Amino acid sequence: MKETVIKTENLTKRFGDFVAVDAISFEVYKGEIFGFLGANGAGKTTAMRMLSGLSKPTSGKAIVAGLDVFTQPEEIKKNIGYMSQRFSLYEDLTVIENIKFFGGIYGLSDKQIKQKSEELIEQLQFQNEIKKLVHDIPLGWKQKLALSVAILHEPKVVFLDEPTGGVDPATRKQFWEMIYQTADKGITVFVTTHYLDEAEYCNRISIMVDGRIDALGTPRELKEKFSATSMDEVFYKLARGAKRSDN
Amino acid sequence: MPDITLDHISKTYNKNTLLALDDISFEVNKGELFGLIGPDGAGKTSLFRILTTLLLPDKGFATVNGFDVVKNYKSIRGIIGYMPGKFSLYQDLTVEENLKFFATVFKTTVEKNYDLIRDIYLQIEPFKKRRAGQLSGGMKQKLALCCALIHKPEVLFLDEPTTGVDAVSRREFWEMLKSLQKENITILVSTAYMDEATLCDRIGLIQSGKMLSVDTPENVLKAYPENLFAIKSKNVHKLLTDLRNFENTLQCYASGEYLHLSFKTENGNSQNEVVVFLKEKGHDEIEMKMCKPSIEDCFIRLLAS
Amino acid sequence: MFRDRKTLLLLFGMPIVQILLFGFALTNEIKNSKIVIADFAKDIASQEIIGKIEASKNFNIEKSILSSQEIEAAFKKGEIKIAIVFPNNFNYDLRHSNKAQIQVIADASDPNTATTLTNYITSIVNDYQQDIWKTSKVPYRIMPELRMLYNPDLKGAPNFVPGVMAMVLLLVCVMMTSISIVREKELGTMEVLLVSPFKPFLVIVSKMIPYLFISLLNLVIILVLSVFLLEMPIRGSLILLVAESTLFIITALSLGLFISTVTDTQQAAMSISMLGMMLPTILLGGYMFPIENMPIALQVVSNIVPAKWFYIIVKAIMLKGLGFSYIWKETLVLAGMAMLFLLISLRNFKIRLA
Numbered sequence: 001m002k003e004t005v006i007k008t009e010n011l012t013k014r015f016g017d018f019v020a021v022d023a024i025s026f027e028v029y030k031g032e033i034f035g036f037l038g039a040n041g042a043g044k045t046t047a048m049r050m051l052s053g054l055s056k057p058t059s060g061k062a063i064v065a066g067l068d069v070f071t072q073p074e075e076i077k078k079n080i081g082y083m084s085q086r087f088s089l090y091e092d093l094t095v096i097e098n099i100k101f102f103g104g105i106y107g108l109s110d111k112q113i114k115q116k117s118e119e120l121i122e123q124l125q126f127q128n129e130i131k132k133l134v135h136d137i138p139l140g141w142k143q144k145l146a147l148s149v150a151i152l153h154e155p156k157v158v159f160l161d162e163p164t165g166g167v168d169p170a171t172r173k174q175f176w177e178m179i180y181q182t183a184d185k186g187i188t189v190f191v192t193t194h195y196l197d198e199a200e201y202c203n204r205i206s207i208m209v210d211g212r213i214d215a216l217g218t219p220r221e222l223k224e225k226f227s228a229t230s231m232d233e234v235f236y237k238l239a240r241g242a243k244r245s246d247n
Numbered sequence: 248m249p250d251i252t253l254d255h256i257s258k259t260y261n262k263n264t265l266l267a268l269d270d271i272s273f274e275v276n277k278g279e280l281f282g283l284i285g286p287d288g289a290g291k292t293s294l295f296r297i298l299t300t301l302l303l304p305d306k307g308f309a310t311v312n313g314f315d316v317v318k319n320y321k322s323i324r325g326i327i328g329y330m331p332g333k334f335s336l337y338q339d340l341t342v343e344e345n346l347k348f349f350a351t352v353f354k355t356t357v358e359k360n361y362d363l364i365r366d367i368y369l370q371i372e373p374f375k376k377r378r379a380g381q382l383s384g385g386m387k388q389k390l391a392l393c394c395a396l397i398h399k400p401e402v403l404f405l406d407e408p409t410t411g412v413d414a415v416s417r418r419e420f421w422e423m424l425k426s427l428q429k430e431n432i433t434i435l436v437s438t439a440y441m442d443e444a445t446l447c448d449r450i451g452l453i454q455s456g457k458m459l460s461v462d463t464p465e466n467v468l469k470a471y472p473e474n475l476f477a478i479k480s481k482n483v484h485k486l487l488t489d490l491r492n493f494e495n496t497l498q499c500y501a502s503g504e505y506l507h508l509s510f511k512t513e514n515g516n517s518q519n520e521v522v523v524f525l526k527e528k529g530h531d532e533i534e535m536k537m538c539k540p541s542i543e544d545c546f547i548r549l550l551a552s
Numbered sequence: 553m554f555r556d557r558k559t560l561l562l563l564f565g566m567p568i569v570q571i572l573l574f575g576f577a578l579t580n581e582i583k584n585s586k587i588v589i590a591d592f593a594k595d596i597a598s599q600e601i602i603g604k605i606e607a608s609k610n611f612n613i614e615k616s617i618l619s620s621q622e623i624e625a626a627f628k629k630g631e632i633k634i635a636i637v638f639p640n641n642f643n644y645d646l647r648h649s650n651k652a653q654i655q656v657i658a659d660a661s662d663p664n665t666a667t668t669l670t671n672y673i674t675s676i677v678n679d680y681q682q683d684i685w686k687t688s689k690v691p692y693r694i695m696p697e698l699r700m701l702y703n704p705d706l707k708g709a710p711n712f713v714p715g716v717m718a719m720v721l722l723l724v725c726v727m728m729t730s731i732s733i734v735r736e737k738e739l740g741t742m743e744v745l746l747v748s749p750f751k752p753f754l755v756i757v758s759k760m761i762p763y764l765f766i767s768l769l770n771l772v773i774i775l776v777l778s779v780f781l782l783e784m785p786i787r788g789s790l791i792l793l794v795a796e797s798t799l800f801i802i803t804a805l806s807l808g809l810f811i812s813t814v815t816d817t818q819q820a821a822m823s824i825s826m827l828g829m830m831l832p833t834i835l836l837g838g839y840m841f842p843i844e845n846m847p848i849a850l851q852v853v854s855n856i857v858p859a860k861w862f863y864i865i866v867k868a869i870m871l872k873g874l875g876f877s878y879i880w881k882e883t884l885v886l887a888g889m890a891m892l893f894l895l896i897s898l899r900n901f902k903i904r905l906a
Contacts, residue, residue: 039413040384139287168286168454169441169543170550173500180484180501196414197442197543200503219504232414232442239415299747301905320903325749335740352748352755394744 003030011060022211038208065156081150081158091135106153140171160191249274250433256307267293269456282447283437290456291437328400338380353398385416405436441543459549477505477538480530588635593642660700709782714866715839718859727825729808787873806893813900
């Protein structure tokens, strides 16, 4: 029996007449890498905001890490990690200052922060960079650091919003290795990406079109279902029919 | 006859401390669709700016349509179309007004070259009264392309036109480029998406200011030196760690649901040896097959050598 | 925060500069004001009063003139703010009819300064009165007759309207021009313009034309309001006024253009326009704090503030009804500034990105 970490039932968000997210239902399990795809404007960001307690749903049900998004949004924020494309790091603080700052935000004790940051520096091999400003380290390193910081407090779920934009393939691979490692620790990874080839790295993926989830399954299942050779093709076949993706 | 030539071009920033382009030489033929493939910070934008006469190279020599980019910059400015990486339209002008403005700047009218942009413009025409700032990513990109084409340029420079645009719009955009090629316009396009490489006539792989390879996509793929294997087991992360420790492993990295693996020395028995090694390590459901390398695999291979 | 040097400088620099400026430089106390004395009496009483004026730190006696035409000319040229006329037989009147008159003439186009200066004179005269009472016990009275030139009712409008004109025109021209051009750099449209056969500098100059019209419209609004609502006179030539304003607008536009060539972000253009232009205009333009009162260093600095010259020109035309012959120097300074900024911008304007 798989342990369910995220569960939604008919989760809906309206802005006036506009239905941004239209009754989506899905489950995500512990230690899973769950890819959340969709064209621009399909409702990905809105859905992710609801699940991370930042935005209140209009109707439906959603449980994240055993907590209800309607009644316990503050507790949810303590039990999840979040990293976006724009790096949730402070560019004008040093590496070690960022680690300490975020440790403090997530309510870790000084002792825990000290121990955690030593582990992290060791693991990322950042020994020579801890005193450098985040501004001055390469993009790929920032991404790794941002992910490490997002899971510093050992959350049940970590949300990654377009985490791999703009880096070279080798760095991208290294980042995905870190995602595997995170999932291996039992942390559920919920990730959105523009790179459709990356979708195949995920255990399961969902594709949103016009606020609904139009496809959900393992990459292999989806490719068979749509008789496609790549996720790119699956996505194209689905999104081509979208009404609001591009106007 | 080559339409764009670069001869040992180098460019540095910050008083020679930051090397953006390192001795780049290649040629693009008339009517060719040439893709410059590389990650952010590889030097693509610097290269574009040198060719569009916006930056001076530190060393080397480059021409566009036979004109020197340094001496004859005025001649070049009249015959090229340029779509910079960042959104370069007037946000508070409408679609129509933007197009008219750029037509005027390039000393022409929208009507004169309407044939060239008609197919693209028809897609955004329903929104012609809308302000450019309120268009979606795909629409903005189409409008920017129209504006870059309005004076029927000889050479078109597109700097990362598909960044931040969803898969459907990306595909449509490449179809547009293919049809523009029929008008005998030379197109130099840059992208960070490796999968777009196969849509170009020829590609240049660029990283850290250095050109790793310039060839047709087919030849780049053919040049991959080893056999490449796709391998998976139940625990992907452990599989990766274990394979990295296998003595005959040259490169191993994640790629989709499989890992990609190449050997230092390969004989008929190499595959069996790996499987035996992995079984010893306690892996289940091992699946291994030979696979064709992608442009991404070639890129990673070139980075390693 | 402490790594952000600029913010730090601003946070700690601002209070220091302001305290120094307001504490020492910008006071309403007037020192060493030039005064013209027309002493028709040349008797002991007038000499004693002149002696007191000479001793006062508030005044510097410029010269003693005898004709009233010469006094008028000195006012027109703006050389003096105040004059005193002692009539014939001043002492005789004082000793025999126990009262005498003096005439105090002040340039009231700046009503605050005029009031302050006449108050100084009145108190010096009172002081003299006290002195002679002590010795003679006869209640002699000297009655100053005040004449407020150009603005007899001491209205505020004649002072602030030219100031507002300078402010508004600067705001529209410098800030809007620099920001709108820098925005092109930020958005990337400048990149495309540079790669066009059109001369980018021409595109930029043509972008300035709407602001020229907006500013002229603003000028008309201000003038209409001040004439009909505030009953402010336009004593001189309207055409000359509009022509001089246009020159000031062009100066401001070229200044905006200059700022846009040295900045790369809208935020920087904004701060330079605000801190570098608005503050000096308000503080050193001459209509909030009289420039004559400032330390020499600030007086020198005030010469590079275009608004100062424009303020002098507008007051001369509107209030004093003077013609071009009186303001050609100021006009020349403004024209020179406009030329200078245009030339520097033209030279600074890059045909490439770096």
